[in-house]
Amino acid sequence: MRIDLHSHSSDSDGTQPPADVVRRARERGLDVLALTDHDTVAGHRAAIEALPAGLTFVPGMELSCRRAGQSIHLLAYLFDPLEPDLAAECVRIREARELRGQETVERLVELGVPVTWEQVSAVAAGSPVGRPHIAQAMVAAGVIAAPELAFTPEWIGTGGRAYVSRYALDPESAVRLVRAAGGVPVLAHPKAAKRGTVVPDEWIAELARAGLFGIEADHQDHEAPARAHVRRLAGELGLAVTGSSDDHGELTGHRLGCETTAPEVYERLVAEATGATPVTSPHSGF
DSSP states (O other): OOEEOOBOOTTTTOSSOHHHHHHHHHHTTOSEEEEOOBTOOTTHHHHHHTOOTTOEEEEEEEEEEEETTEEEEEEEESOOTTOHHHHHHHHHHHHHHHHHHHHHHHHHHHTTOOOOHHHHHHHHTTSOOOHHHHHHHHHHTTSOSSGGGGSSTTTTSTTOTTOOOOOOBOHHHHHHHHHHTTOEEEEOOTEEGGGTEEOOHHHHHHHHHHTOOEEEEEOTTOOHHHHHHHHHHHHHHTOEEEEOOOBOGGGGTSOTTSSOOOHHHHHHHHHHOOSOOOEEOTTOOO
16 A cells, blocks of 8 residues: 555645545555645545545645744644634634735735735635745746745745744644544654754654654655654654655645555554544545
């Protein structure tokens, strides 16, 4: 089994609709795919309706968290999307993202960047506006040559001239919310130094005590030493180790399946969930 537990669609900051994501996953030889859009489950229905034969769909989400000014991402799987407390927090986060996007555009304009909120909204095409959409608008305006160049101190990278902070959950609270909704929480890319998001080991230990299931070790933003460190830490804390592509379509080079999770870890994850179950196409065989 080839299992990818971290992907994004155009319902957050990916470039392809959910239906295209699941079709492409099967074309890439995946057996299991989790759609983990940021703070939303809006794409799940379309993904399930388009689910190709041979692919099992895992409902998921990537929750935006922050501690001590540092951004932390928590993957949540197989939770009840209607659980009131978790659903309310997701609404609050999405509303804060919209306000952040507007303020970011205002700061860019003050810096002389010729972009408008209307242009950014057009790039988002109805999805909640995120920084990747702003980056794409900056490329279209000729300010930068590629979207990744926006995520620097010069522009909208963390602490940058046009960077705007926003509301996010404390990660320990997020872990407890996911568990209360019957879901299974996994810490995403915790040692991604190139992103400037290295989660301290002591914080990860606290999350483990709060109910964290696992840590994403095999990720394109983790160098070999980081992967080895995460594995050692997971062993010490009794956490599972996952691997995922974190695919965003064109933004990440269509990399579905470039990193995968072991079948035995996937089986443990499914066994722990009580909020939802994987959705299997009629001819999947699993």
